[in-house]
Amino acid sequence: MPDTSAEIVAVGSELLLGEHVDTNSAWISSRLAEVGVDVYRHTTVGDNVGRMVDALRQACGRARTVIVTGGLGPTADDLTRVAVARLANVELQRHAEIVAYLQEHFHRGGRQMPDSNLLQADIPAGARVLEPVGTAPGFAIDLDGSTVWCVPGVPREMTVMVARDIIPALQRLGAAAATVSRVVRTSGTAESAVDEACAAVTRRLEATGNPTLAFLASRGETRVRVTAKAADRDAALALLDPLVDELLELLGANVVGIDDEGVESAVARQLRRLAMTLAVAESITGGGVGARLVTVPGASDWFAGGLVTYATETKSRLADVDPSLLEAFGPVSQETAVALATSARARLEADVGLAVVGVAGPTTQGGQPVGLTWAAAALPDGSTPATSRRLPARSRSDVQEFAVSMALDFLRRQLAELS
């Protein structure tokens, strides 16, 4: 007997060829989570009736709700209608009102309807039609205690049908509860160290199973996600709020923000707190630090701008770095980073300067290895702290993205100590 969970089946050979990334399953899953429906499996199959029937039969054996996306178009390789009819052991029936809708749809667009679109009016007998958004109607059919919902693969059509037809139906079924997640984001520390800092919380939550906790690492950040199920969104948030506070306490200075807030938001918050402005000087990142900062709304309140001193001679020309210093220490050095931070602060008349230099690769630079990166700050008290790291040297753009995160995390930690 199927449980109350849902599964999603994405249909399309282009997905199995890797030509398209399936974004529909994630979108549908997050909508289902919001109304408390658990999704335990995503399956992707190609445009093949036999394999579609197999996948749908298995999904119906496990889940009460199966949502199929894709394969409802007008072409010969759109086979979801055929597969569902075969699984249900019913015929396809042509719906006159869908034919009329399609003819009107094409007429409005000033075009003649190709005969192939008539296929879109064929629906498995006994299924309920979901009104089309473009040309493809969806449908829903009950099979041995499961309901199979079929919606188009085109995202703007799929999203309308899921929101309009499927979510309200699941809510009427009395979906158990809401599932809500919050995320505490850390930077500048290893995933395993974050894990260890949270070990006591992890053990406590494992004992109850709700809320749950997970760790996600990417682009120099480790995120701690807590997820709660409760009767509704507010009740779930009430479970999560004290947990988020506890994590903030445990993770201390490693926290950059909550939910959507990246390290750039933490920098913005610190600068607003201090009522200070920032200027940057970038070499390895070519402008990436500034680009990340200006994604924060209202950045012009605290971000003055910067110098992109990419070519070595530009460091002298634009940022007054003494050529003999460049000669002595090289462009990728603490001395150069400090000189650039100081110059950015002075040239842009900002309170704080931040500089980042490094070797992006693919080749070493002046004997310095790929990935070596220095960040330096010029602070209002005249101090010029600096830090270096050898970033993992994968691709050039990887090193550059890491360098942006490293520089911003360094600055965030410096600013946190100012008052």
Place this chain on the structure above:
Amino acid sequence: MPDTSAEIVAVGSELLLGEHVDTNSAWISSRLAEVGVDVYRHTTVGDNVGRMVDALRQACGRARTVIVTGGLGPTADDLTRVAVARLANVELQRHAEIVAYLQEHFHRGGRQMPDSNLLQADIPAGARVLEPVGTAPGFAIDLDGSTVWCVPGVPREMTVMVARDIIPALQRLGAAAATVSRVVRTSGTAESAVDEACAAVTRRLEATGNPTLAFLASRGETRVRVTAKAADRDAALALLDPLVDELLELLGANVVGIDDEGVESAVARQLRRLAMTLAVAESITGGGVGARLVTVPGASDWFAGGLVTYATETKSRLADVDPSLLEAFGPVSQETAVALATSARARLEADVGLAVVGVAGPTTQGGQPVGLTWAAAALPDGSTPATSRRLPARSRSDVQEFAVSMALDFLRRQLAELS
């Protein structure tokens, strides 16, 4: 008995919650297609040993090759090792050489290894270890005629292992035929216009079914992808080469590059052809134009650097824009863009200057609507062409990314006309 096809199993509750989109399965699938391995199913399961074992057992029942991505991290919810050991009915064995590797990895980064990372040295007995890229080793194990390959979920680690270990192994198995795609990328024109320009090719290819052609639109680019199946990669490329040439001819000045080459590569190619250097002045994009340019290897040959004149007063302070001009026309205007391009060119002693100004949102700026963007160039002959567009105003970072693409496409078209 499993056939010669492959299946991909992505592991991670964050995928089922819709918090992450699974891009790994598509990437792996396209690599498998290139060596002629058919992928008939993708499955996504959460961090749950029972459901992982079920999904893996089913996949092994259908496919000779099963590739698992994710669940190899150092935390308690990384369970792929445990699930595979249970499926194979073997113990986990701690590998001393992996422990040594991990200790060295952390030591090099100047950090102490947390104990939890030791879990990553536990591999199901009888499995072959795949050398780690970050901290997570992969492994491969043979089960009843199928091989299960386990690789990390972190894309930059996964991609290395698939290319280094899995693809060569599958090629040694004697995969049947190759499917190869090439992509012609256009910028600055509508998808429907690209579609129309290729109409004759589309009709011709539809008659034969091999190669095939598809259009993909994203982030201000339209890509035309042609895909051929043939006995091997070279034979497939031989089918594609004349087709790519034909598309380049049909799409003319709208083409920015082929395959991995974005508009930044086209700009780099033009600057190398002209033996010219470039300086930028950026406002709305905060450094994003420079950041995109420096992803091209060897950028220091032609990219001098730039001015990030984000705050309005910085436009005068750093780039000598006449305050009365700013007062008269506003920071988002053709006049300001031209003044910034001219100043960047002069200040950095470059051959060409490029500037971009605009309104990123969320609110209008001096009566100018969100999305309004001006790009201007300062060319060696003294001319200062400019262009404006009202970019689709979705999120702030969307507008900023579009503005980077728009400025670079404008520059590419200007440079193409120089000699």
